[in-house]
Amino acid sequence: MICPHCAQSLLQKERPDRRCSICGRRFAFDPKTNPLRLNDLRVRRIADRLTQNGQLPCTTGQLWYALSRRTLRQPGVDLDWAFILLLAGAAAGGIGLAAGVGFAQFIGLLVLLVGAGFVAAHLMGVRRGRPKVGRQAFRTDTMAVWRDVYHQLPPGVLDDSRYPQPGEASADAPVVICPDRSIGVFLHKAGVDVFADWSGLPGRGPVLVLHDADPDGLLFVDRVRAAVPGRAVVDIGVPVDAVFGVTKAVPVRGDRPGRHVIESLAAGGELTPEQLKWLGKGWGFPLVGVPPAKLLAVVRGAVEDAEARRGAAAVGFLTWPEERGGRSA
Template identity: 65%
Template sequence: MICPHCAQSLLLKERPGNRCSKCGRLYAFDPKTNPLGLNDLRVVRIASALTDRGQLSCTAGQLWYALARRSLRESHGKLGCAVALIFLGTVVGILGLGTGVGIAQAGGLLALLAAAGFVVAHVMGVGRGKPRIERSSFCTVSLARWQIVYGSLPSGILDDARYPPRREGAAQRTLVLCRDRSIAVFLHNAGLDVVSEPSQLSGDGPVLVLHDADAAGVLFAHWARGAYPGRVVIDVGVPVGAVFGVRKAVPVRGERPGADVVTSLKSLAASGELSAGQVKWLERGWGFPLVGVPPAKLLAVVTRAVQQAEARQDAAAVGFLTWPDQPGDQTAPGGRR
C-alpha cells in the first residue's frame, strides 16, 4: 500500500501496527486488515467526491455506504479459496493414488468438495448485499480510529451521532419526517426543518416523508398518510420502482420481514402499487437505503418537494386551487379575465 503521509510504497512487513516504517507516522486503515479493504487515501478520495470537493457537508452514514458500495456487489464465496483447494485436493489425491493411502485420497476428495462449495457460493451470490462492516460499527469503531490518528473526521463529514436536535422555532412551514438519523442530520445542516420521530411533528403544514426503499420504508410511508388526518402528507421516497433492477443502485440485504409485513406488501401488489417482482425482492430482505442516494441529488429532490408543497399551500390560502367558486364565474383573481 501507499503511505498516506510520505507516499512511499510499503510491503506488509514494512507497516507493522499501522505505522509506516519509512516516515514513522501512523495511519488509520490497512487494506489487509480492514473489512472493506480500505486505505486512508481511498477514504479521502471518496469523501471528497461525496462532498463535491467540500462544497456539501455529508454524514458518516453516507460515507459508510459510499465506501461499502463496492463490497456490496461482491459474493462472499471466494474463488481464490476454491482454486487453492482444487490444487491441494488434486495434489493430495494423486499422491494418495500413487501410494495407495486411502486417507490421502479421502482428504483430496474433501478438498475438491470444499472447492466446489466455494464455486457454487460465488455463482449463487451468497452474501451479496451484506455489508462487510455494519454501518453502526463503521461510525463508532472505524471512524473513531480515524479520529485518533488525524484528530477529526474526514474533511466535509459530519458526526451524525452527536449532532444537535431540531431547531426550536424554525420558520419552515413544511416538515420533513425522516427516521434515518444520518439523513436527518444531512438535511438539517442544509437548512431544512427535519424531524426524526413522528412524535416531534408540530403545526399543521405539509409533511414530506423520506424512507428507505425496503419493506419497512414502504409501509412507514403508508402509515404516515393515515396518521395525520387533515395534513398533507407527501411520500418523497425512495420509491422501490426507482431502484429495483437498476444496476447503479447497489442494494443492501437485511433481515427478511415478518409474515404480517409480507401480507401488507402483497396487498400493495394487489392494488398495483408494487409489482410481484418487487414484492418478492422486498420479501427476501432487499432494499436500498437513503444514505445510498447521492447527497447532491437527494438535497435537490427534497428542496424541490418542499418548494412545491409550500407553493401549493400558498395557492390554497388565496383560493387559487378552489377558484372559480361558482359555475359560470370566469373572472380571474384581481378582476382580470
C-alpha cells in the same frame, strides 16, 4: 499501497502495524487487512466527492455506503479460500494415490468437494449485498481507528450519533420526517428542519416523508398517514422504481420480511410482482445511498413545491370559488 503521508508505494512488508517504513508515520487502513479494502487516500477521495470538496455536509452513514459499494457488489464467499482448499485437496489426494493410502484419498476428495462448494457459492453470488461492515460498526469501530490516527473524522464528515433537535416551524409550513438519523443530521446541517417521526410534529402543514426503499421504509409512509389524519402526507422517496434494476443503485440485503409485510405492500397496488419478489428476499436501497447533492436537491425541491402550493391555496389558486366564499360557476 501508497502511503497517505509521503506518497511512497509500499509493499506489505514495508508497512508493518499500519506504519510506513519510509516516513515512519501511522495510517488508519491497510487494504490487505481491512474488510472493506480501504486505504486512507480512498477514504479522503470519497469524502471529497460526497461533500463536493467541502461545499456540502456528509455523515458517517453516507460515507459508510459509499465505501461499501464495491464489497456490496461482490459475493460474500472469498475465492482465495476456495483455491487453497482445492490445492490442499488435490495435494492430499495425490499423495494418497501415490502411497496407496485410502484415508488420504478420502480426505483429499472431501476437501476438493468443499473447495468446489466455495467456488459454486461464489458464482451463485451467495451473500452478495450483505455489508462486510455494518453501519453501526463503521461509525463506532472503523471511524474510531481513523480518529485514533488523525484525531478527527475525515474532512467534511459529520458525526451522526444523535438525531438533531428541529427548530420552530410555522403552523402551515411543510415539515420533513425521516427516521434515518444519518439523513436527519445531514439535512439539519444543510438548513432543512427534519423530524425523526410524527410525535410532537408541529403545525398543520403538509408532511413530507423520506424513507429507505425497503419494506419497513415503504410501510413507514402508511404509518405516518395513520398518525396524522387530516394532514397532507407526501412520499418523497426513495421510490422503488428509482433503484430496482438500476445498475448504479447498489442494493443492500437484510433479513427477509414476513409474509404479512409483503401482502401489505402488494395490497397498495403500486409495486410490480418482480419488485415484490425482490423486496421479499430482503433486498432494499438505503437513503444514505443517495448522493448527498441529489438528496438535498430533491428535499429542497419538495419543500419549495409544498410552500408554493400552500401559497397558491391561500390566494385562491387550486381552490374552487365556493371554498373562498364565492359561488361555483
